Amino acid sequence: MGWRGGGGACGGGPAGGGMRLRRVGSRNKRVDQRNLEYFLQQLINGLTLGGIYGLIAIGYTMVYGIIGMINFAHGEIYMIGAFIALIAFLVLGLVGVTWVPLALLIVLVVAMVLTAFYGWVLERVAYRPLRGAPRLSALISAIGMSIFLQNYVQLAQGARVKPLAPVIPGGFSLLEVDGFIVQLSYLQVIIIVLTTALMAGFSLIINRTSLGRAQRACAQDMKMASLIGIDVDRTISTTFVIGAALAAVAGMMVTLYYGVIDFYIGFLAGIKAFTAAVLGGIGSLPGAMLGGVLIGLIEVFWSAYFTIEYKDVAAFSILVLVLIFRPTGLLGRPEVEKV
Amino acid sequence: MAVEPVPPAEALLVVEHLTMRFGGLIAIDDVSFIANRREITAIIGPNGAGKTTVFNCLTGFYKPSVGRLTLHHPRRGPFLLERMEGFRIPQQAGVARTFQNIRLFSGMSVLENLIVAQHNALMRASAFSLAGLLALGRYRRAERAAVERARHWLDQIGLIDRADWIAGSLPYGDQRRLEIARAMCIEPVLLCLDEPAAGLNPRETADLNRLLLDIRASEGIGILLIEHDMSVVMGISDHVVVLDYGRKIADAAPQEVRNDPHVIRAYLGEDEDEALPPEVLQDLGDTVKGR
Known part of the structure; x- marks a missing residue:
């Protein structure tokens, strides 16, 4: 990555986010960092970031739940979602759709549908032919897909950072103390509301619909699921499609939130979301959402109160600590040996 | 799906020349039988006779090396099970299955x-x-x-x-x-049960028998049963198929099967006098005489 220079952009989204968070804080250097307003502001920022991580983490945990493998190309799916959203915004701007709610809706749908298609193809190409093969094969093919997708976007879109002018400016000023303004931007509201709604809808799918039941059945015993007439291949495809659609929403939100993306953002965000899924308990859906929010909060608070340079170290230390001391995560069940 | 011979009216599952080879091992060797609707067909045989392999072929776990498995669904017509994808067998042909281990x-x-x-x-x-x-x-x-x-x-x-x-x-x-x-x-129109009575106590086994008879009576479906517990086999089945080393050695009503010499031999072993070749017998005879 060194050739790209300008280390500030390295890591894309989350790094940019850290800078933005810092700006909110540094504007008020005089203000004691331990007061309530500062805390509140960081809480808002952390929840926003955490929601985004949570959306990506769901994709990891769902795929793990159903086929017992980590989809290492999922971060790239998220990156592609971000690019599709960016391109859709630019196209809409060109054709003159400027009413923001409509533009948002169109971009949301376009990004979800197209990214879901990428997720479907990913499963078809990298996973289905290797069903029943040793786990390592699928792991390698997923990493291969990840490298392929990164290079594909780099070649197709160029390696430079892509900017997007703010689409939704403004926000609420919640309270002001000694010149420190606690802000909740409209965009943050949208992100928090949308991620909450998606997670709720998603939990409904898993718990209440027959699609969700089929997914849980496949996760527990694929052969048996097939014996009661469940199309296992289709269920797995659906899982990838849903995971990709949620990652697309995360990608779109990041594009809007940070205003810059590049072909490399999938790597760091992917690993962070993976950390979130592990923290919550890999395979557990509420765990992925909780883990996402926690990782977002940890990262933001670390940046706000300690050093921003080490925020990734903080997030990944969590991964190490969880793997050592609580491998099943916060909400995960202990691994039960399959007979 | 050309099905030439018209099967008997009540035939539900027609297994023809089913053969399953695993490399050099012949697990099932040219087995044919018919399971009828509204009947309980038991498949019995010593361990390793190929009973579960028959089930695995029926439910799409294995693709048979040779043979045809035709399921005559009363509403949806005939299905050739050996050509169907695993999940379509329960979904479309209506074949359900349980396992030895739950x-x-x-x-x-x-x-x-x-x-x-x-x-x-x-x-x-x-x-x-x-x-x-x-x-x-x-x-x-x-x-x-x-x-x-x-x-x-x-x-x-x-x-x-x-x-x-x-x-x-x-x-x-x-x-x-x-x-x-x-x-x-x-x-389902065909229910395949792999040792449903395994591990049950006599009272539970009696309950199971009643349940299966109820299902046969009220649902009008066929039941295919692998079982070692003879109180189940003799008590409720209408028809017994006996396998030994992958071959069918008997196919009849329970009473007949019980008295079939081939079946007795498969279960109890060969009669010693018949088992040994004449030369050996002669040698043995000399030894016995010598004592």
């Missing part, structure tokens, strides 16, 4: 185990979950019907009070019955 979805509740077995009907009704999310009327009705069917079977197996239990926490005998109920929830 394979419930042990993390789901008892009720959910029965609802998930009705997945296909629900998926159709819910337009692949879209309608389900929006809780449209059609889906609600389909779901109510699914719950109703599940309750019916819970009643049949006496687990209605434990509908909300986690399936894995049920006692062993209940889990076995739940597995049969789950198989029945896919609305």
Whole structure:
């Protein structure tokens, strides 16, 4: 990555986010960092970031739940979602759709549908032919897909950072103390509301619909699921499609939130979301959402109160600590040996 | 799907020349039999005779090396099972199966185990979950019907009070019955049971017999049964197929099979006088005489 220079952009989204968070804080250097307003502001920022991580983490945990493998190309799916959203915004701007709610809706749908298609193809190409093969094969093919997708976007879109002018400016000023303004931007509201709604809808799918039941059945015993007439291949495809659609929403939100993306953002965000899924308990859906929010909060608070340079170290230390001391995560069940 | 010979009116499953080879090992060797509708057909034989392999061929786990497995579905016509994808065998041909070692979805509740077995009907009704999310009327009705069917079977197996239990926490005998109920929830025309009485006590076995006879009477489906427990085989089956080393050695009513010399030999071993070649016998005879 060194050739790209300008280390500030390295890591894309989350790094940019850290800078933005810092700006909110540094504007008020005089203000004691331990007061309530500062805390509140960081809480808002952390929840926003955490929601985004949570959306990506769901994709990891769902795929793990159903086929017992980590989809290492999922971060790239998220990156592609971000690019599709960016391109859709630019196209809409060109054709003159400027009413923001409509533009948002169109971009949301376009990004979800197209990214879901990428997720479907990913499963078809990298996973289905290797069903029943040793786990390592699928792991390698997923990493291969990840490298392929990164290079594909780099070649197709160029390696430079892509900017997007703010689409939704403004926000609420919640309270002001000694010149420190606690802000909740409209965009943050949208992100928090949308991620909450998606997670709720998603939990409904898993718990209440027959699609969700089929997914849980496949996760527990694929052969048996097939014996009661469940199309296992289709269920797995659906899982990838849903995971990709949620990652697309995360990608779109990041594009809007940070205003810059590049072909490399999938790597760091992917690993962070993976950390979130592990923290919550890999395979557990509420765990992925909780883990996402926690990782977002940890990262933001670390940046706000300690050093921003080490925020990734903080997030990944969590991964190490969880793997050592609580491998099943916060909400995960202990691994039960399959007979 | 050209099916030339018209099968007997009640034939449900017609197995013709089924052969399954694993490399050099012939697990099933040219086995043919017919399982009828409204009948319980038992497949018996010593360990390693190939009984479970027959089931695995029927349910799409294995592709037979040779042979044809025709299932005559009363409403949907004939299906050639050996050509179907695994999940379509239960979904379309209506073949349900249970296992020697119980394979419930042990993390789901008892009720959910029965609802998930009705997945296909629900998926159709819910337009692949879209309608389900929006809780449209059609889906609600389909779901109510699914719950109703599940309750019916819970009643049949006496687990209605434990509908909300986690399936894995049920006692062993209940889990076995739940597995049969789950198989029945896919609305099968052929129910394949792999040693349903294994590990049951005599009272539970008697309950199982009653349940299977009820299913045969009320549902009018065929049951294919692998069993070692002769009280089950002789008590409820209409028709017994005996396998030994992958070959069919008898195919008749239970009473006849019980007295069949081939069957007795397969189970009890050869009669010593007949088993040994004449030369050996002669040598032996000399030794015996010499003593």
